[in-house]
């Protein structure tokens with residue numbers, strides 16, 4: 035190998051190393067970007083607060099029963115798409131975007147076998163956390179902050 039061949043060999047090694055490092059960095063950035071897909075819907079960035087008395091709301095009345103769930107459109111939340119409300123305990127009502135994190139299609143069925151089920155491609159989510167239990171979805175459902183007082187039946191959505 036003469037000096038020129040050695041130089042070419044060094045360049046090849048450098049390019050191999052550099053391209054591997056770039057690949058690792060690109061994959062890392064991709065996964066970080068995926069993590070960020072669960073940020074709150076922009077509609078809620080202005081600290082919108084909406085309250086309901088669930089016993090007086092036609093749709094939310096069903097939530098007087100533990101483990102009940104219902105879809106409801108709430109103005110200024112979730113870009114006009116329905117929110118999935120689930121009463122997971124005496125004092126907790128969860129609120130999730132109905133937009134599936136797999137392909138953004140609207141989940142139109144709620145609980146099946148104690149799981150939030152997206153019938154489009156079969157993803158399943160945990161009602162207590164929104165975390166993925168079964169793919170193809172990879173990221174949790176977007177969750178809205180709630181408080182619920184079982185004494186007054188007042189549900190606050192933030």
Ligand code: FES
Pocket residue numbers: 134135136137138139152153154155156157170171
């Ligand atoms: S859009 Fe829900 S599983 Fe594909």
